[in-house]
Amino acid sequence: MIDRNLDTGVTTVHLEGELSLATVPEVGTVIAKAAAECPPAVIVDLAGLGHDEDAVLSVFATMTHDAQLHWGVPVLLCAAATGVRDGLDAFRTYVALYEDRAQASLAVEAYVPRWVRRHLLPEVHSAAVARGVTGEACLTWGLGKLHGPARLVANELAANAIVHSGGEFDLTVVHTGRYLRIAVQDGSTTMPKCPEGPPATSTVMRPGSGRGLRIVAASATHWGATPLLDGKIVWALIRSE
Numbered sequence: 001m002i003d004r005n006l007d008t009g010v011t012t013v014h015l016e017g018e019l020s021l022a023t024v025p026e027v028g029t030v031i032a033k034a035a036a037e038c039p040p041a042v043i044v045d046l047a048g049l050g051h052d053e054d055a056v057l058s059v060f061a062t063m064t065h066d067a068q069l070h071w072g073v074p075v076l077l078c079a080a081a082t083g084v085r086d087g088l089d090a091f092r093t094y095v096a097l098y099e100d101r102a103q104a105s106l107a108v109e110a111y112v113p114r115w116v117r118r119h120l121l122p123e124v125h126s127a128a129v130a131r132g133v134t135g136e137a138c139l140t141w142g143l144g145k146l147h148g149p150a151r152l153v154a155n156e157l158a159a160n161a162i163v164h165s166g167g168e169f170d171l172t173v174v175h176t177g178r179y180l181r182i183a184v185q186d187g188s189t190t191m192p193k194c195p196e197g198p199p200a201t202s203t204v205m206r207p208g209s210g211r212g213l214r215i216v217a218a219s220a221t222h223w224g225a226t227p228l229l230d231g232k233i234v235w236a237l238i239r240s241e
Contacts, residue, residue: 002034004226004233006185009115009174010108011039012101016048024059031075035067037226038181038237040115040174041108042067045101047079054087061094072178072241074111078104114141114175122162122169130158130171134182137173146180146238149219153236156212157184160234164188175240179221183235185228192225192234 003012011034019027034042044060051057064075078098080088088097098104118133120126134154138147154171161169165186174181192213216223220236 002030004039004228006117006170006172008105008108009040009117009172010043010105011037011041012043012045014045014048017050019049019051019056019059020053021056024056028059028063031063032066035063035071035073035075036222037183037224037233037235038071038073038174038176038179040176041074041076041111043101043104043108044075044077045079046077046084047081049084050081051084051087054090057084057087058091060088061091064095070178071237072176074108076104076107115172116174117170117172119168119170120158120161122165122167124162126162126169127155127158130154130184133171134173137175138180141175143175143180143240146240149238150180150182153182153216153219153238156215157182157234157236160184160192160212161186161188164190165231178239178241179237180240181235181237182220183233185231185233187231189227189231191227191232 001014013030013034015027031042031044060077067073067075076096076098079100080097088095098107116133116137120129131151131154135147135151138144138150158171161184165188167187169184169186172183216236221239223236226233
């Protein structure tokens with residue numbers, strides 16, 4: 001299960017069941033997809049996880065390294081049962097492990113992630129608000145070179161939400177250190193169309209078929225969409241390094 005907290009931007013991945021050589025690829029994929037959305041941090045809750053041998057726990061060291069290397073996103077582990085916690089001792093140089101989710105959340109705050117959120121109405125003016133919020137964030141965070149493309153991406157994502165969802169939506173902007181992430185979450189479960197077809201899971205996509213998404217694809221380093229039970233998130237990443 002994956003929780004995306006709109007107030008903090010943090011994504012929490014809850015793992016349950018037995019970690020084995022057979023399930024390691026699935027666990028790695030789940031964490032990789034969460035990190036690829038570039039939230040301020042990914043917390044991995046291990047409370048429901050068991051394992052058959054300590055060697056398989058190296059997946060958490062690998063995914064922590066990869067998330068930081070490729071996306072600049074910290075991965076924090078928490079709430080491991082005694083056996084899993086003991087098995088992770090061999091990898092403590094590479095992973096951050098906390099007693100519970102609350103402690104992991106406090107650690108995220110210590111990173112001082114750059115994060116802004118604005119709840120917007122389905123009105124034409126909201127696209128201008130999205131541009132302004134995003135542009136101001138870029139200037140505040142010293143990302144002046146991203147000011148133009150970031151505002152353009154925010155405008156198109158907001159405009160798409162206004163036209164296609166017909167309801168209120170949330171704009172979030174976060175800087176992970178490697179990427180500026182601009183995302184819009186709305187209440188429509190209709191996924192954006194692209195030549196390869198709508199994604200079934202969170203995924204990085206190629207340029208879309210609509211004018212707005214073509215602009216997003218041209219301006220961003222990556223863009224994608226994440227389906228939710230009650231809507232979706234359409235997001236774009238602009239490399240800042």
